Amino acid sequence: QSALTQPASMSGSPGQSITISCTGTSSDVGGYNYVSWYQKHTGKAPKLMIYAVSNRPSGVSNRFSGSKSGNTASLTISGLQAEDEADYYCSSYTSSNTGVFGGGTKLTVL
Amino acid sequence: QVQLVESGGGVVQPGRSLRLSCTASGFIFSSYGMHWVRQAPGQGLEWVAIIYFDGSDKYYADSVKGRFTISRDDSKNTLYLQMNSLRADDTAVYYCAREVTTVYYYYGMDVWGQGTTVTVSS
Numbered sequence: 004q005s006a007l008t009q010p011a012s013m014s015g016s017p018g019q020s021i022t023i024s025c026t027g028t029s030s031d032v033g034g035y036n037y038v039s040w041y042q043k044h045t046g047k048a049p050k051l052m053i054y055a056v057s058n059r060p061s062g063v064s065n066r067f068s069g070s071k072s073g074n075t076a077s078l079t080i081s082g083l084q085a086e087d088e089a090d091y092y093c094s095s096y097t098s099s100n101t102g103v104f105g106g107g108t109k110l111t112v113l
Numbered sequence: 114q115v116q117l118v119e120s121g122g123g124v125v126q127p128g129r130s131l132r133l134s135c136t137a138s139g140f141i142f143s144s145y146g147m148h149w150v151r152q153a154p155g156q157g158l159e160w161v162a163i164i165y166f167d168g169s170d171k172y173y174a175d176s177v178k179g180r181f182t183i184s185r186d187d188s189k190n191t192l193y194l195q196m197n198s199l200r201a202d203d204t205a206v207y208y209c210a211r212e213v214t215t216v217y218y219y220y221g222m223d224v225w226g227q228g229t230t231v232t233v234s235s
Contacts, residue, residue: 006157039213039221041158048228049150049158054213054221092158096219100172102148102160 007032007093007105014111020081023108025093026074031103033074037096040069040078042089043107049092053078080110088112115139115224117209122229125199135192135209135226143167143187146212148222149194151205151231161207162194163218177203199233206230 008026015021025032025040032038036056041049051060053069056076066081076095080087093105121133135147149161162173162183171183182195192209207229210222 035219037217037219041222043158048208048225049210049222050225051213051221051223054223055217058221060213060221060223090157094158094160094221100170101174102163102219104150104158104160107157 005103007095007103009091009093009105009108011106012109012111014113015080015083016113017083017085019083020079021083021110023078023080023091023093023110025076025078025095025105027076027095027103028074030098031095032071032076032093034098035096036071038069038071038076039094040067040076041092041094042087043092044089052091083112085112117211117224117226119207119209119226119229122207122231124232124234126235127200127233129199130195130197131199131231133194133196133207133209133229133231135194137190137192137211140211140224142185142190144215146218147183147185147192148210148212149183149192150208150210150222151203152208152228153202153205156205159205164192165218166215196231199231201233204231204233 040053043049057069164183180198211224213221213223
């Protein structure tokens with residue numbers, strides 16, 4: 004159950020678009036369309052942003068979108084806003100019938 | 114409103130046990146798979162365990178397998194995590210979370226509790 008690989012940090016200016024990657028293997032990300040993304044502010048509970056690779060829960064801004072290619076999933080945030088500054092985590096189902104998270108990406112809005 | 118509230122955290126000595134509870138409200142608890150997720154100080158999120166909607170299947174992270182047990186009591190709308198043989202590296206904020214759908218598992222977790230802190234220290 005090795006953690007999925009995410010960049011430790013990323014940054015962007017307001018209005019820009021950024022894409023956070025999440026790399027796994029054929030036993031997790033690449034093998035199933037069960038990738039989800041979470042936004043987490045310090046001291047708060049995680050918030051679901053994307054589920055099943057590309058589905059957005061009601062109430063989540065359409066500036067957030069998800070995709071997958073091979074063993075890598077991606078979260079794209081368009082029109083970056085100051086309130087998007089947070090930690091972002093991907094998660095996937097694994098062939099061991101378990102879940103696994105990525106190491107997290109700290110997003111800074113410049 | 115849809116809500117999960119954890120309780121049961123605290124300070125415990127290594128090797129001892131602790132049981133966490135997660136009480137659900139605002140939705141049909143018995144229809145959903147439920148997860149426990151934790152975050153150690155300064156670390157990322159770690160998936161801990163899942164229990165299917167009917168309790169028929171339970172799966173665990175390797176780091177807790179054989180020591181932790183997930184269970185549910187639908188009559189009380191409550192999810193549990195029994196933690197035995199606790200170690201210092203189990204120190205974390207523990208969250209319970211609900212599956213986003215009633216049909217699939219691991220699609221995503223859309224409702225989270227506020228977390229309860231477990232500190233394992235002598």
